[in-house]
Structure formats: C-alpha cells, structure tokens
Amino acid sequence: MPGKQTKDKADLTYKPKSGWEILKDNAPQIETYNNEYREFLSRVKTEREAVSYLVEAAQGRAGLIVYENRGKAIALCRKGVSPLADGIRLVVAHLDSPRLDLKANPLYEDTDLVMLRTHYYGGIKKYQWLARPLALHGLVVKADGSSVRIVIGEDSDDPCFTIDDLLPHLAGNTQYTKKVSDAFQGEKLSIIFGSMPDLKAKDDKVKRRVLALLNEKYGMVEQDFVSADLEVVPAGIAREVGLDRSLIGAYGQDDRACAYAAFAAVRDCSNVPCTTVALLVDKEEIGSDGNTGAKSNFLEEVLWELSERFQQDIVPTRVLYRSRAISGDVNGAFDPEYPEVHEKTNAAKIGYGVCVTKFTGSRGKVGSNEAHAEYMGWIRAFLNRRNIPWQTGELGKVDEGGGGTVAKYFAEYGMDVVDMGPALLSMHAPFELSSKVDTYSTYLAYRAFMEER
Ligand code: MN
Ligand code: MN
Numbered sequence: 294m295p296g297k298q299t300k301d302k303a304d305l306t307y308k309p310k311s312g313w314e315i316l317k318d319n320a321p322q323i324e325t326y327n328n329e330y331r332e333f334l335s336r337v338k339t340e341r342e343a344v345s346y347l348v349e350a351a352q353g354r355a356g357l358i359v360y361e362n363r364g365k366a367i368a369l370c371r372k373g374v375s376p377l378a379d380g381i382r383l384v385v386a387h388l389d390s391p392r393l394d395l396k397a398n399p400l401y402e403d404t405d406l407v408m409l410r411t412h413y414y415g416g417i418k419k420y421q422w423l424a425r426p427l428a429l430h431g432l433v434v435k436a437d438g439s440s441v442r443i444v445i446g447e448d449s450d451d452p453c454f455t456i457d458d459l460l461p462h463l464a465g466n467t468q469y470t471k472k473v474s475d476a477f478q479g480e481k482l483s484i485i486f487g488s489m490p491d492l493k494a495k496d497d498k499v500k501r502r503v504l505a506l507l508n509e510k511y512g513m514v515e516q517d518f519v520s521a522d523l524e525v526v527p528a529g530i531a532r533e534v535g536l537d538r539s540l541i542g543a544y545g546q547d548d549r550a551c552a553y554a555a556f557a558a559v560r561d562c563s564n565v566p567c568t569t570v571a572l573l574v575d576k577e578e579i580g581s582d583g584n585t586g587a588k589s590n591f592l593e594e595v596l597w598e599l600s601e602r603f604q605q606d607i608v609p610t611r612v613l614y615r616s617r618a619i620s621g622d623v624n625g626a627f628d629p630e631y632p633e634v635h636e637k638t639n640a641a642k643i644g645y646g647v648c649v650t651k652f653t654g655s656r657g658k659v660g661s662n663e664a665h666a667e668y669m670g671w672i673r674a675f676l677n678r679r680n681i682p683w684q685t686g687e688l689g690k691v692d693e694g695g696g697g698t699v700a701k702y703f704a705e706y707g708m709d710v711v712d713m714g715p716a717l718l719s720m721h722a723p724f725e726l727s728s729k730v731d732t733y734s735t736y737l738a739y740r741a742f743m744e745e746r
Contacts, residue, residue: 312646312682312730313539319733326557326736327541327729333553334531334543338447339430339524340365340388340575340585343549347556347573354560358602360595365575365585368595369559371743373568377596377605380615382569383708384558384739385587385699386551386622387577390544391415391721393422393482393525395431399518400486402500409454409484411525415578419477421723423458427484431523433513441511446528453528454484484525527723539644539729546725548577550732551621551714558739567616568599569743577622577699587699613706619713619742620662620700621735623727624648624686626716634694639687641716643726646682646734649673650712653688655695662700664711672711675745682734686716713738 316323337343344367351357351369358370366388373381393411401408413419428446435441446453459468468476490498491505507513531543555571562569572595576586583589596609627640641648651669654661664672676683688696700710715731 309642309645309684310682312644312728312734315646315680315682316730316733323729323733326733329557330550330553330732331531331533331541331543334541334545334549337549338390338428338526338545339392339522341432341522342430342444343367343388343552343573350556351560357560358599360598362585362589362591362594366589366591367573368591369556369571369573370595370599371559371562371565371569372599372603373565375567377568377600377603377607377612378615380567380612380617380708381596382565382567382743383572383592383616383618383703384551384555384570384621384742385572385574385618385703386555386620386714387548387575387587387699388552388573389415389575389578390526390547390549391417391578393427393484395429395518395521395523395525397519399523400500400503400515401483402497405488405490405499406485407487407499407503409486409525411482411484413479413482414524415721417721417723418473419479419482420458420473422482423456423477425455425723426453426528427455427525428453428528429484429523429525431521433511433517433523434520435512435517436514441513443511443523447530454486454525456482456484534726541727541729541732542724544723544725546717546727547623547720548621548714550623550717550727551735554714554732554736554739555621557736558743562740562743565743566746568603570595571739574699581699581702587702592703610706613703613708616706616708617668617742618700618703618708618710619739620698620703620710621714621739622698622700622712623714623720624650624712624716625688625720626686626718628718634689636687636690639685640689641684641686643716643718644728644730645684645716646731647676647713647738648684648686648716648731649676650686650688653695653697653700653712655697656692660697660701662698662704662710662712665709668709668711672713672742675741676738679737679741681737681741682730683738684716 360368399409487503491502494501527544534540534542559571581587593609652661652663718726
C-alpha cells in the first residue's frame, strides 16, 4: 500500500522564502518593534544596564512577575492556565556581550599618558578594539559601601576613550608579518584615559589629575577600582543600516536581539497554557559559570518563588523535566564575501526569518544539545501554521569551526530545548548587523512558543 500522498506535487520541495515576502503586509509592526529594539540597544551596553532597563519596562505590566538575580540576570514570568507541576515554557537568552573589563588596578602613567589596563571578556577579534571610540560603563562600590553608576562616552558632549594602534609605517615587524592571532595581544589593550598634567604635583602628574576629576564627579579614589565592575564597550547608538534601512547595526546584538525578543514576547503574550518564563542570564560569553550565569541555580530558585506565589506545591527539578525551552541565541549569517566557510544550503541567510538551529557544537557536534526530531516537528508545525518566517541554520561548514550556546545546561534538567534566534552578519564584532525582519520574526516565534497549546 502506498503511503498518504501529498496532493499538490509542487509542494514536494522546500525552498525557504524571504521574510520580507512572508510579512509584506506587516511593515508597520516590523518598524515599531525595531524602533523599540534600537532604543534598547542604544541605552543598554552591559548586563547590569539591561536588567535595570527591563525591570523598569516591566513595571505596571499586568500579570508580569519579575525576579532579579544580583542586578545581572532576570526572570520575567507569566502565570499559565495549567498548574506549574505540568512544566513551564522557557525562553532563555543572555545579556552579556564581549567587552574589555578594567583590571583591579587599572591606572598607570607612562610618557605623560594615563592608561587603564584591561582584561578582555569574551571573543571579539582583538584588533577590532583599536582606534575606535569607546565608552566606560559600570558600577563602583566605595569604601563606605555606597555605590555609583558610571556611563562615560555615550552622550555626544561626553568625552570618549580609545586604544591607540600602531601606525602602518612602524607595524611591519610587530603586526604585518605575524599571524593575526599573534599580532594583537590582549595585554596591550589599554585605554587612553588622559594626558594633561597636574602642574602642582611632583610625580604621577597626569594620573593625579584624572583621579581628581574622578573624585570630583563620582567621589572616587584609586582603590575604588578594586570593588568595581567597569566595562569598556564600543561608544555610540544603534543605527539603521542600508539605504533601505532594512538592517540594524549595533554593539551587543549577540545576544540582546534574543533577550529583547524574549522580554517583548513575555510582556505581550496572553492566555498562556503553561507558566512562561523569559530567563535572561549573564556570563554566557565566558562559559556560563558564576552565580548569575546559566549554570547557576537561579531558575530553580525562580520556581520555588513561583510555587509560593501561586500556592502550588512543586519539586522544581520535576517541573523542569516536563518543560519545553527555546535557547535564544544568534547564529552567523551567510557572508557572500566568504562563501568558503559556509555550506550554502544549510547556512542561515539575512532576511529569512528566525533561525532554528537543531544542533551546535564543533568537530562532529561535540558540546551540542541536539533538538530531537519530535521537538523540531512541533516547533516547525506552529511556525508554519502561524506564517512566521523561519529557516534552519548551521554555523559554518563541517569542521570549519563552530560554537555553543546555553541550550545544553537546560537540557540537563531533562527539558526539550532548541536554539532559535536571528542570524547576524559581523557577529562578535563591535558593530553587529541584524535584519529588521529577522528580529521581528524572532519576537513572533518566541511569543508563538509561549502561546501555543
Ligand atoms: Mn550568544
Ligand atoms: Mn556570543
């Protein structure tokens, strides 16, 4: 007996469609969403700033329950129709992005320049930090326990900072003749912080002058750098890119494209069948360790809190075993100038909607959580039914490289997890590019996942 036949023979092939075509009647919604998203990217450059922004944005939203973890991670929850014990719908994304952190004793003076030494956090090609405007963001805790937030370099009348690069004329032996990985050293990524001497000082003249300025503005002394989280990031706002304004260029879209979509989805969703959690974590770019990272027990703590709030007795690990999750993270988009690193049939394309990544990892899927066929089937079915632009994506050719996400840490609980988010050009660069239709599709997909019966 032959199996059930598809009636329309033309439907047998699968050709992904442009998101712009699928959502051709939704241009105003795409614009509105991306204006909000761009505002978020412009105002938020660190995990701490993201949490503050989202706590404020969640205020007064009916049904939205918010838990914060040390100002660096956040869970935004909405109660579902079914009991907590039946499992939750989880969208997890990360709020941290590659950056340069100040060392504990960052200040030094040499040749009348005062510099701040840094230790890089996460991976941007090191030369991309050089000779560009940088801003300083963070929190300083003073000796008396009071704290002060710092943002310098974002307003157009603020000063900014930069890292000096060698002139090409003298870069022959130190840069041009070396491999890129050797030519640019992490230890040399020091920020130029000032150059004007305190004429009354006997020594450390420039350093004493910048310390006086820091003290005047923030009440800081040099030892305060020890108890601070100070992050150096690319300065400037998120921009529209392309004559057609179809793209967004900004620092930190890995992974704030997904973090913002997760927030907007849990904010806007309604009548959710299961309790829904947008969990936005820290430390992904350095391996997810630490008490604000994906490997921490924050999610279990959130479930204890919800169980008390809903007055429903649960065992969090059992709830998590019965749960479904999306690991919201970006993928790398096909770059037409470097086709050799991609396998075109399976690479994600800019403008083709949210990218569903069945597995990540490298060298034969090592380190990957692979979504099962059954789970992929469920996801694909509701994305199709709701006409949400989506595509699959594999990061690079087999054995070309690879990468991982937080998916595996949540899969350890036994829940089903799949990676899903927009594909970026210039991923892990100071100015990453996303397509407006992809960021909007990501929001639609997360919201559909939360609302799907
Ligand atoms: Mn990421
Ligand atoms: Mn990343």
